[in-house]
Amino acid sequence: MKTYLSGAFAVALATASFAWSGAAMAETKTITFLFTDDDQAYVERMEALSKEFETAHPDIKVNFVSSGYDAVAKQLPVQLAVGEGPDIAKITDWQLAPYYLDMRPYMKDPDGFAKLHGDSLNTLRFPGVNDPQSINGYIASQTFNLPFVNKTLFEQAGEPLPKPTATLKDIVEASARVAKATGAQIPFTMDRSGHRFSGAAFSYGSNYVKDGKFFFPDDAAKRYVTDLYGWTKDGSFPKEMWGAAGGTQYKNMGDEFVNGNVVTYLAGNWMVNPFQKKIGDAFDWTAISAPCGDAGCYAMPGGTAIVGFKRTKSPEAVAAFIEFLGSEKVQREIAENYVILTGADIKDPQYKLESKNAKEAMAVFLGSRNSVPQAARDLERLKGSSAIYQLIVQRMSQLIVGELSLDETFKAMSADVDKVNEALAAK
Structure with a gap:
């Protein structure tokens, strides 16, 4: 399911729409993924990846919510402060660290995930707030x-x-x-x-x-x-x-x-x-x-991250989704197709630079x-x-x-x- 939202009420509305996620569907775990980006093609691909994940995990439903950056930046901290908001979101505000979910206990291969993402995970670990070994998400882009x-x-x-x-x-x-x-x-x-x-x-x-x-x-x-x-x-x-x-x-x-x-x-x-x-x-x-x-x-x-929040009622589902999005296969595709400098250590990425202008700029x-x-x-x-x-x-x-x-x-x-x-x- 995809929802497009804009304006200052975007995150609040998204939360209200999906607050029933854990209770209404006893057999299916529903998680909300809030995403924003200036590249509409990237937004559409993330929606498609959410559907691919659902196909492979029939017991998990991903509500993909696309919103404007301004609404996310202003409303998400307010939502999280009162125990509401999405289960997963793309963020640029590192001050949301107290709300992160440590997914290490819920991942199938946390050590492999940590090796792929390396030191970039430290960006999401604040001293005295997050465990030094925690996996709270991953750095989606370095800017x-x-x-x-x-x-x-x-x-x-x-x-x-x-x-x-x-x-x-x-x-x-x-x-x-x-x-x-x-x-x-x-x-x-x-x-x-x-x-x-x-x-x-x-x-x-x-x-x-x-x-x-x-x-x-x-x-x-x-x-x-x-x-x-x-x-x-x-x-x-x-x-x-x-x-x-x-x-x-x-x-x-x-x-x-x-x-x-x-x-x-x-x-x-x-x-x-x-x-x-x-x-x-x-x-x-x-x-x-x-x-x-x-x-x-x-x-x-600067940079962006995709993180899970501990207010979720389905930490296992959140961890599985993050492990999927942060995998080498998905990260390589995103890096190459959308010309993104990922936090994941992708070896020799073949950026899809279709013109000499883009090649020169990226250099x-x-x-x-x-x-x-x-x-x-x-x-x-x-x-x-x-x-x-x-x-x-x-x-x-x-x-x-x-x-x-x-x-x-x-x-x-x-x-x-x-x-x-x-x-x-x-x-």
Whole structure:
């Protein structure tokens, strides 16, 4: 069974729809799998894999629920906190660690699973929260944020692509020249996301943590925010890209790039497969190296995981499904067909890169794996990091649309961070 849900009520509705799973079907164990991804083909394949699992396990029913990222990010923590929610979900929030189910006791071959996924499983093991040997799920993807560029527009403008040593200022200014020469609507943009914002912040020299507490914005972050704001004022980074949505809402800008409206788009390697499918031969494109700054040329790391939750009434069924999805066979297929850097150690993956554009872009992403600052990796695992990302989106948006001045934005961000620190200290 597949359910499509969107909006803030998505997870709540999904839970209500399937809360009867354990009781209503005495002979069949029903589990709910909540999934989200920007690649619709990947979503459809995960639905098909759920059905394949059902065929092989007639005593287990998988309710596959597809929802938007924003709904999952906002509603899933709330659901889990009150003992509700799905049995399994794809997540990006590592702070859900207290809710994970340790599936090691329920798996047929836990040691084989652990060997295949190796050290990546440590990402899901928080000291003092999860057992050091626990199997809570698996890392579905490893991601890196880099700029995509429309090569055809650069060529039409007679503008060389930014070099690997280019600063963000170099990249944005080159993109603005290309847009002016070609008539492209959007010189530079990025997803409406605090995570997407943060890579260049580290390149500028920012560090979100000081003396064990969140500290933002520091002087480097203020320089970065000031530059971004200046680019919204001169049209290089059109304010409509972030100002059109409200609050902390996530917004993907990929379709604008696909339509040829964007010169440079800061996203990540999860977009390589959708781009090669959607763009086809409409124009040439690739990825370029991470923007450089005073501190270095840093790619922001990220990732997704598929995990089981201990609120489930069917831990054996959840473990069997995770063991199936996380198997070498399935992980190889997903890695190769959807161009995903998995946590599983897949030997010599043959990525289905259908064009030279996709091959070039993937090579850049693979080459960026060593350009990640440790501070960024640490930030991803810190409790409260999601709140920092959200306040960045909210305050940056208010700045961009003129609700706040620069000084007011910095003060509001700092006050927000103080509240996050206070909330963390109180727990």
